[in-house]
Amino acid sequence: MVRVIITYDRIRVEEKALQRAGESLGADVRLIDVKDSFIDITKGEVNPEVLKGDVVIQRCVGHFRSLYLTAILESVGVPVINPFYATLICGDKLLTTLALRRAGVPTPKTIVAFTRDGALKALEEVGYPAILKPVVGSWGRLVSLIKDVETAKVVLEHRELLHPLYQIFYVQEFIKKPDRDIRCFVVGEEAIAAIYRYAAPGEWRSNTALGGRAVKMEMNDELREVSIKAAKAVGAHVVGVDCLESERGLLVHELNSVTEFRNAAPATGVDIAKKIMEYAIKLAKK
Amino acid sequence: MKVKCPDCEGEIKVPDDAIAGEIVSCPDCGQEYEVYFEDGKLKLKQAETVKEDWGE
Ligand SMILES: [Zn+2]
Numbered sequence: 454m455v456r457v458i459i460t461y462d463r464i465r466v467e468e469k470a471l472q473r474a475g476e477s478l479g480a481d482v483r484l485i486d487v488k489d490s491f492i493d494i495t496k497g498e499v500n501p502e503v504l505k506g507d508v509v510i511q512r513c514v515g516h517f518r519s520l521y522l523t524a525i526l527e528s529v530g531v532p533v534i535n536p537f538y539a540t541l542i543c544g545d546k547l548l549t550t551l552a553l554r555r556a557g558v559p560t561p562k563t564i565v566a567f568t569r570d571g572a573l574k575a576l577e578e579v580g581y582p583a584i585l586k587p588v589v590g591s592w593g594r595l596v597s598l599i600k601d602v603e604t605a606k607v608v609l610e611h612r613e614l615l616h617p618l619y620q621i622f623y624v625q626e627f628i629k630k631p632d633r634d635i636r637c638f639v640v641g642e643e644a645i646a647a648i649y650r651y652a653a654p655g656e657w658r659s660n661t662a663l664g665g666r667a668v669k670m671e672m673n674d675e676l677r678e679v680s681i682k683a684a685k686a687v688g689a690h691v692v693g694v695d696c697l698e699s700e701r702g703l704l705v706h707e708l709n710s711v712t713e714f715r716n717a718a719p720a721t722g723v724d725i726a727k728k729i730m731e732y733a734i735k736l737a738k739k
Numbered sequence: 740m741k742v743k744c745p746d747c748e749g750e751i752k753v754p755d756d757a758i759a760g761e762i763v764s765c766p767d768c769g770q771e772y773e774v775y776f777e778d779g780k781l782k783l784k785q786a787e788t789v790k791e792d793w794g795e
Pocket of ligand 1: 744745746747748749765766767768769770
């Protein structure tokens with residue numbers, strides 16, 4: 454029997470769905486809360502004992518927890534969904550853009566700067582309105598739509614008070630989109646489902662964490678191709694690929710290595726948890 | 740089952756199949772709690788607050 458470990462720090466709908474899916478497929482699924490665990494990283498074997506499995510699905514909501522726990526597990530030979538490298542890249546928007554460009558995946562125009570003055574020039578170059586994002590962080594936090602140079606100055610001043618990581622200014626063109634973006638779910642080599650995420654009223658960001666609404670999108674060749682290419686570009690097993698519709702076609706702007714799918718599964722009718730579990734079991738048997 | 744909110748004594752509904760790490764919130768004061776088990780008994784502790792690196 455394949456033992457699948459699901460590591461978490463906060464149980465969400467997704468983790469429960471994964472557990473049910475795994476059990477229906479005959480796997481021995483263990484949900485392990487890793488929040489308060491402590492791990493001897495010099496031991497050379499999987500510890501604590503509860504983390505011993507044939508495969509681990511990493512579901513911590515904290516990115517850095519995910520990232521470092523994955524490094525530890527991989528160092529003792531456990532296959533993890535997703536691998537360390539994929540988690541590292543997906544957790545950083547700048548590194549993601551670089552990986553996508555290298556793989557020939559279309560992205561919005563992006564300019565990076567390292568100081569307030571550099572950022573002002575970057576915004577000028579991209580043209581207002583532009584989007585300023587921190588390279589780390591999620592659920593749409595600190596992502597700002599900058600309408601003009603006055604707004605820019607206020608926002609940049611605020612950023613100067615934060616951690617040095619927030620002084621890596623990632624400036625991206627604002628794509629005039631039909632108040633929605635696209636999330637495509639890739640599992641292994643397959644694009645299994647896609648949704649439109651509509652922004653909540655009065656909100657320009659379409660993150661479902663910010664009240665955005667999920668609506669089924671029919672898979673098409675273009676979406677399938679860019680999504681699979683994007684997943685490969687970062688070496689992810691399971692990933693949520695966020696795309697924007699533009700005059701130049703689909704542009705990928707973000708990848709999510711611990712993807713949420715509670716809204717997408719009912720909207721699309723695709724059993725995303727089962728697809729992930731089937732893949733995990735296959736990976737464990739390799 | 741129903742558990743008393745440690746803060747305001749409001750009534751918090753906890754699903755019967757709750758697992759450790761599950762988050763419940765108090766309908767009265769809005770405080771979030773995490774479910775944990777001690778000697779097989781379900782208990783609540785203050786949930787971690789959202790951190791900057793949380794989410795997808
Ligand atoms: Zn209360």
